Amino acid sequence: MLIKIVAPIYSEDGNLTVKKFEEEINRELGFALQPDVNISFSCLRAGPTSIECFFDEKAAVPYILEEVVRAEKENQDAVIINCFGDPGLWAAREIAKIPVVGAGQASLLIASFLGEKVAIVTVVDKVCPLIRRNIRLYHLDSIVTSIRAVQIPVLEIEKKLDYVEDVILKESQAAIEKDGADVIVLGCTGFTKLSRKLYTKLSVPVVDPTLAAIKLAEMTVRRGLSQSKRKYPEVCEKERRGFTILANLTGLHG
Amino acid sequence: MLIKIVAPIYSEDGNLTVKKFEEEINRELGFALQPDVNISFSCLRAGPTSIECFFDEKAAVPYILEEVVRAEKENQDAVIINCFGDPGLWAAREIAKIPVVGAGQASLLIASFLGEKVAIVTVVDKVCPLIRRNIRLYHLDSIVTSIRAVQIPVLEIEKKLDYVEDVILKESQAAIEKDGADVIVLGCTGFTKLSRKLYTKLSVPVVDPTLAAIKLAEMTVRRGLSQSKRKYPEVCEKERRGFTILANLTGLHG
Amino acid sequence: MLIKIVAPIYSEDGNLTVKKFEEEINRELGFALQPDVNISFSCLRAGPTSIECFFDEKAAVPYILEEVVRAEKENQDAVIINCFGDPGLWAAREIAKIPVVGAGQASLLIASFLGEKVAIVTVVDKVCPLIRRNIRLYHLDSIVTSIRAVQIPVLEIEKKLDYVEDVILKESQAAIEKDGADVIVLGCTGFTKLSRKLYTKLSVPVVDPTLAAIKLAEMTVRRGLSQSKRKYPEVCEKERRGFTILANLTGLHG
Amino acid sequence: MLIKIVAPIYSEDGNLTVKKFEEEINRELGFALQPDVNISFSCLRAGPTSIECFFDEKAAVPYILEEVVRAEKENQDAVIINCFGDPGLWAAREIAKIPVVGAGQASLLIASFLGEKVAIVTVVDKVCPLIRRNIRLYHLDSIVTSIRAVQIPVLEIEKKLDYVEDVILKESQAAIEKDGADVIVLGCTGFTKLSRKLYTKLSVPVVDPTLAAIKLAEMTVRRGLSQSKRKYPEVCEKERRGFTILANLTGLHG
Amino acid sequence: MLIKIVAPIYSEDGNLTVKKFEEEINRELGFALQPDVNISFSCLRAGPTSIECFFDEKAAVPYILEEVVRAEKENQDAVIINCFGDPGLWAAREIAKIPVVGAGQASLLIASFLGEKVAIVTVVDKVCPLIRRNIRLYHLDSIVTSIRAVQIPVLEIEKKLDYVEDVILKESQAAIEKDGADVIVLGCTGFTKLSRKLYTKLSVPVVDPTLAAIKLAEMTVRRGLSQSKRKYPEVCEKERRGFTILANLTGLHG
Amino acid sequence: MLIKIVAPIYSEDGNLTVKKFEEEINRELGFALQPDVNISFSCLRAGPTSIECFFDEKAAVPYILEEVVRAEKENQDAVIINCFGDPGLWAAREIAKIPVVGAGQASLLIASFLGEKVAIVTVVDKVCPLIRRNIRLYHLDSIVTSIRAVQIPVLEIEKKLDYVEDVILKESQAAIEKDGADVIVLGCTGFTKLSRKLYTKLSVPVVDPTLAAIKLAEMTVRRGLSQSKRKYPEVCEKERRGFTILANLTGLHG
Structure with a gap:
């Protein structure tokens, strides 16, 4: 099973941040992880360096959504938005078919x-x-x-x-x-x-x-479930100017 | 009194859209407007062409926030986010000192x-x-x-x-x-x-x-009130990559 | 626009009270009032000298309703019951067609x-x-x-x-x-x-x-609205003994 | 035990109304009444002939309060306001020490x-x-x-x-x-x-x-209880113009 | 009227406990009891000696239900489960037709x-x-x-x-x-x-x-009421192994 | 990991029932089970044959609690009460230290x-x-x-x-x-x-x-968590007559 954890922040040295984060998860939460679950990590290509208010959240969301779309394209089985504030959770569930879990x-x-x-x-x-x-x-x-x-x-x-x-x-x-x-x-x-x-x-x-999110993501995947498309209906096509993700979204679920 | 109404959508021919919207407001709601209130209009430089789901909202919000910042710089007395879904309302209230009203x-x-x-x-x-x-x-x-x-x-x-x-x-x-x-x-x-x-x-x-928002904005301005900064505290400085607005935000309330 | 503010209390020297109240409103709230809004004041011909419990409220309400009926007969555009406890608000909205606003x-x-x-x-x-x-x-x-x-x-x-x-x-x-x-x-x-x-x-x-009530009354009048007659249906005729208002009510909306 | 039931309406022939009401209670509810409970009845000296809206209620309440005061002066053990809308219930509980029960x-x-x-x-x-x-x-x-x-x-x-x-x-x-x-x-x-x-x-x-109110009144009296004076504090003295009851209230609990 | 009060506890010397309890009720609550109400007492043949947690409750309930069934067989008019935690109240209301009151x-x-x-x-x-x-x-x-x-x-x-x-x-x-x-x-x-x-x-x-329960039981009986059988439907027959009460339940309401 | 699933019913041929239940779980839910999770099954030694009302629940609970105590003694890591009504869930959480999950x-x-x-x-x-x-x-x-x-x-x-x-x-x-x-x-x-x-x-x-309960039990065990002992405090010793479980409970957590 493939699970992508998105750290919804921008970091100047993204690779290092992702690596440190991976080590931290393994050190602190490793006891609860399972061998058949392959967790990968990413952070944002832009956005705020931390999320501590509504403005930070809004500044992060477009880049979070990009990561969610990317995760689905990579054939991840689930994606975790790894911030306690759950930024962009509902929009992410609209654009993804795979389960999106908020920490x-x-x-x-x-x-x-x-x-x-x-x-x-x-x-x-x-x-x-x-x-x-x-x-x-x-x-x-x-x-x-x-x-x-x-x-x-x-x-x-x-x-x-x-x-x-x-x-x-x-x-x-x-x-x-x-x-x-x-x-x-x-x-x-x-x-x-x-x-x-x-x-x-x-x-x-x-x-x-983070651990709660990983385990809930695992459970959802193993049970073959995902968010209800009646609550989070598929996004319809229309012109949306301004983000790479928007240009690419058309055809995603085609 | 100056009130800016932001139509939170992108339109290919923005000027025409703004003009049609202005005519519509005057025709339909003019009976309730007051002579000393000067209403101006804008739409977004990018974003979706309409807001009908969470994804549309998230795609519009960064550009809405730009308009809110611009309205405050223009010395508007209040700004209205003119969509029934109130996209970005709480983040806008954080970055603005002037009252932000959601329709x-x-x-x-x-x-x-x-x-x-x-x-x-x-x-x-x-x-x-x-x-x-x-x-x-x-x-x-x-x-x-x-x-x-x-x-x-x-x-x-x-x-x-x-x-x-x-x-x-x-x-x-x-x-x-x-x-x-x-x-x-x-x-x-x-x-x-x-x-x-x-x-x-x-x-x-x-x-x-729209009319409710205009009248509530007027009232708030005349009473010298604005959103509580305890609920919507001022945004602190930190690096936020990715939007023009972010680069400009520093010093806004300086 | 004509707005009547009812101070829902009895005062031995009613004229003086009304005058002092008028001065107070102008001094404290004048900055927010508008030139085309003509505010007049009244207090009750009987009732308690202040409203601080349920009993006071019940003792005031019949005389408040008289003032509301009088305001409508005077062609006021809205009437304000100027007490934080909103005494008689719902009954007043039943008997009046003009908006009744509680402070x-x-x-x-x-x-x-x-x-x-x-x-x-x-x-x-x-x-x-x-x-x-x-x-x-x-x-x-x-x-x-x-x-x-x-x-x-x-x-x-x-x-x-x-x-x-x-x-x-x-x-x-x-x-x-x-x-x-x-x-x-x-x-x-x-x-x-x-x-x-x-x-x-x-x-x-x-x-x-008081200021909130004045501005909300103004807004309601300018928008041509009033309380919903489904929530506050018109009072039907029946014998009601005991108040001048009752005798006069018949035919009010005829 | 003495219980007074107040029918909170005015009736042109009050005595007849009270008598019919008494017969009705005995005929329909007699099976549940107890020998040591002495129920007496009254209706209002003025007010509406029925209570079907907020206005009716407000027009009845001053006269209901009169009956409540009278009941307490008559040494009744409890008083029932016998209308499903419980008109004046909370004000009555303020002015009375004996339990006031709303049907x-x-x-x-x-x-x-x-x-x-x-x-x-x-x-x-x-x-x-x-x-x-x-x-x-x-x-x-x-x-x-x-x-x-x-x-x-x-x-x-x-x-x-x-x-x-x-x-x-x-x-x-x-x-x-x-x-x-x-x-x-x-x-x-x-x-x-x-x-x-x-x-x-x-x-x-x-x-x-009505039966629920009678039984609850009985129970409250037998248990030596009454409404909490913290929720319904005693009415303080102040000038209240306009009702006989007001003039008489002073000294009631003296 | 016959009312059975079940003290939902086991006591080694049950007779003495029941007697002491009876004296206590008469001494403390006697002032509110009525001559035509015959109250009898029982405690459980097994179960915990007091109810202070969910486990105590579950350990008491089967024996409480036995007492409720017994009370109905004895032609009691109502039964009181005399513990503030109301153990087994809803199940008791299912198996009984007479009112079951929780203290x-x-x-x-x-x-x-x-x-x-x-x-x-x-x-x-x-x-x-x-x-x-x-x-x-x-x-x-x-x-x-x-x-x-x-x-x-x-x-x-x-x-x-x-x-x-x-x-x-x-x-x-x-x-x-x-x-x-x-x-x-x-x-x-x-x-x-x-x-x-x-x-x-x-x-x-x-x-x-306890007093509240006695008076509410009395009231319910005098009014000829009992718990709604739509909320507490009659228990259907099926095999239920393990309690005397279960063996006896069949035919109870036959 | 050892998980015990308790089917909270009595069945005349318990062994057969347990076996059929095991086959059913494997056939229907096997796709989501994990190799390192060892699930065992039991049903009750007495109680009702199904749980469809409050009475059924109360008749089952003592025997459910027995199974929970037994599961803990067997060193199970978690126990599931496998009925949608969650019979005895809170009492079970009091007596057990291992997580108790209700379906x-x-x-x-x-x-x-x-x-x-x-x-x-x-x-x-x-x-x-x-x-x-x-x-x-x-x-x-x-x-x-x-x-x-x-x-x-x-x-x-x-x-x-x-x-x-x-x-x-x-x-x-x-x-x-x-x-x-x-x-x-x-x-x-x-x-x-x-x-x-x-x-x-x-x-x-x-x-x-059932699947939800299995996955939640797994997650709780892997994360080293269990029910809060502040909400479900340990059962204190006292005399509780009537069930095998009660006699054995003392010393369980000693």
Whole structure:
């Protein structure tokens, strides 16, 4: 089975970023991966360097959609948009026939099955409206009990990993004690770097969005399912000026 | 007062489109406009020719954001994104300090004040998931009683105006009688062409989204208000590759 | 355009009250009024001196309805019930064909368009159940994040304006920081006296209910709309003993 | 135990109306009454002859409140506002210390205990917005599955009892089969005339609002309970011009 | 009228337990009981000694159902499952034609009629998920404002009654002041021992679940009603191995 | 990985039933199973022969819990309660440390990820209240658009497979066209017999509950997760008379 993980960001040295990301996934999540699943990685040819507000999301989406189209052309079996904010998820499901999985939605569904009061620990306050938008769209308002931010921008995480680990644990503990949370969801795919450590240090289940997405993608593929084309109908042809992807889209499903 | 209306579509002959659109607004909605309000129009330099699904929306948003930035630079007092689907509304509110009004949200708020069971009559089935997304995001689920489509794509409206008028009236009537609607919202800014006629032919209030947006923009400007910067915080600087707008954004609010 | 603002209270020296109220509106809200809108004022010939509980509301409503009927007879284009509790709003919309605007509903709709977590700062705890009733009836439960009272009865506001300003600012600040509010609604039309000052002293938009009602009334009139007669059907004739208005109602819409 | 039932309508020959009403209660509901409960009846000294819209309600409420005050002065143990629309219920609970029971709320609570999908069969379409208001205020939206009207005004019921019985049965049957109802609530206290007959002719429980109110009043009195004064705080003194009741209210709870 | 109260627990010395329970009910709730209502008591022949989690509930239910079947065979008019968690309530309503009343649901309905923000004070944290399950099933989520536990297991209550009284009062007070509660529901039938004392010591109504259940059972019987057989359809015959009750069930309603 | 699937029914010839069930799973779902997952099966030593109402559920649960305890003792990695009604799911999660997966919840979560309007096609009307209970407990009310029954009891399915296939397709089609469903969930594990055929004959995704449960169990095990012990706290010791399981429970987690 072939699964493509799209890191929905632009990076000046894309190859290096992809390589580091691959190592990180294998190191932190390797224990849960399966031998017959071949995961490949990509990041965007343009767009923002991180997604922390609605504007970042909109600036990334056209390039995310390009990667989704490319994944389908490469005969991938599924594609993961690997950002907790699920940028472009619904549009991607329209243009693809293969399953498109968002790391945010995947982790929230898994969390809702493990407990009933889910807390999300994320990076910065600015990203919270975007997360709240998704919770509402996924009809999970009554399950998510709180969103807490550690006040570290995505691009700073790597530079102060120990501090980030500490504040994630502190906010998670507060979510458990003050907000009554019974499951913690890591609200940024940048936290995967700390995934294994965090798993063992809290008294409630901790859900990593990238891992949730990989397992949900696998499951969907093995079951021969994909997103409903009644909810995400095929995109019809019309003139759309401005992106390489648009020019190429015609005939994609022909 | 200066208000810019952005028609969030690409048109091969943009100038002509803008001119026709201006005539249409004046003809159909002129009765409600005020002398001290100077409305100007623009459409996109690229993007789709109409917005009827999530993909169309994502393909339009970068160019919509360009127009919003331009409107603010031109010292407009408010900007309207003139599509019932409100593409890019929240990102636009992040990058702009002046009020950004979506025709969809404006019309639904006005409708919720005139009655309690609002029906939306729109173009095609494909656009309904996008409209349902917005209804949910605006917390209006319990007020919108039904969405009905006349099954005419946006670009066909102009070619068969009489037929379109007939089916809008038919679906509106069905919404009133079968769904218990007490207000009808025209669920496509392309229906403004028929606005005056429709107003007089139904037993319940009919809300035109463009007019609702203009009046809400006026009100917001006169009251010296704008979107809350706590919900739509200012976009921070970071590298974002790929759009002219991104290069220019730095310093915009400097 | 003629708009009648009904202050839904009895005052021993009604003329003086109306005059003071008029001055206040012009001083505080004049910047947003338009030259072609002619606003007139009235208060009730009987009823309570302020509305702070359900009983006050019920005691005021018959006299409010009289003023609404009178406004329509005077050929006013719209009538505003100028109390945050919207006393008698739905009954008034039944008996009137012209739009009837409630200051509470108007301000909450405007607020819901400017942000997503609205806090209301009002006078006393006793009035909160009445406000909560309205929030529920307007289907805004998931948008209003908190109601805070400054513990000053309506009739005391004028006597200690500086103190009132201070506590409104203090409670608003608490609403922003503790309740996550991104918009503040002034939950009493008596606070209009402080409107201009409050506007400039908070980091989020501040919505004045009287101003919201005036602008929404204007908009509704200019658009040729009014409340849906399916939701607020015309009152049928039957014997109703006890109020002047009842005797006069027959034939009103004849 | 003394229970006062207030029929919240004006009747030209009040004594006769009260007498007929008393006979009806005894004939239809006597089987469920208890020997130590002394029920007395009154109707209003003014107000509308029936309550079928918001305006009727507002015109009745001041006189209903008078009867509630009178009941408390007479040392009644509880008072019932005997209309399905529960006019003035919350204001009455503010001014009274004894429990005030609304026939509508009582019947809906009983119904919610007997099943899960409650249908209301009422008189005319015009009254439905008022009933919907109450359902929302009582947080019963997700339990009430439909409201159906037999299209007979209150004052016509008595004249065509057989026909009314037929249409109530027909609409109830439709509610069961089409709307999935598992309990029927008679949505007008005027239907008590047919109460015994209807009980036996449907396959689901039928709830009579007057009987529900009597039993709930009894229970509340026997348990020594009354409405929470935190939700319905005592009315404070202030000048309220215009009703006998207002003049007398001061000192009521002294 | 015959009402059977089932204490849904096993007790080594069942007769003594039943006797003590009977004395307690008479002492604490006797003031509200009626002469023509004959209440009898039973506890289970097996099962857990208290119900404080889902597992306890499941272990008790088969024996509860036996008691319900027995009560119907004894020609009881109604049966009460006397635990705040309402164990087996819906299954019991399927197998019985006589009304089955749960102490939890009864008290919550009464509470929802007395106020709008209900707080539950219960025994231990472990039981809260079970209570939250019921609140959700009864569609009372928006009415219950908080659940607070005094951290005393059921079987300890009797041993430290004074302490229990103190903490119930303390938590109730906190619910009123911090959570805005306007009604307190005693969230354990073991608290009935303190019922009379608690009634007088709080500023809001206090609802005892056993008393609520008795009065609701009485009311239902006097009104000739029972649970809807559309929601709780009669159990069909099929082989069910393992309980005495199963062998006996066939023919019960024959 | 070891997964135990519990068919929560009693069968006179248990061994044969288990064997037939195993063949069915392999034949219909084998395509999605993985080589390193060892699935074993069991049914109950007592209980009902099918679960179609609350009473059936309660009669099965004690024996289901026995199987869950046994599975954990056998060092299974996860256990599946293989009935769409999820009987005993929450109690099982309390007594087990290994993940307990319910086929109903698993399929509904998968469905909510594939579309937005989920329809359930189940066996008989009687089982619908039980399914509705679960939908509510899982907070999926706003996602499940309809439940349709083919009116075939579980034990009849095998006897008329062709007919059952036809009516499932017919009801699914109706759910798509009339209720707007975009995903179909098979609302009975007895329908797995037809799983492969149904997958290919509908225009929307079809979710089989057994397969969903297997894949969710696998995922949970591979990720090293289990249900939150804050939502499902460990069962404390106390005397519980009446089941083998109870005697054995002490020391289980010791």
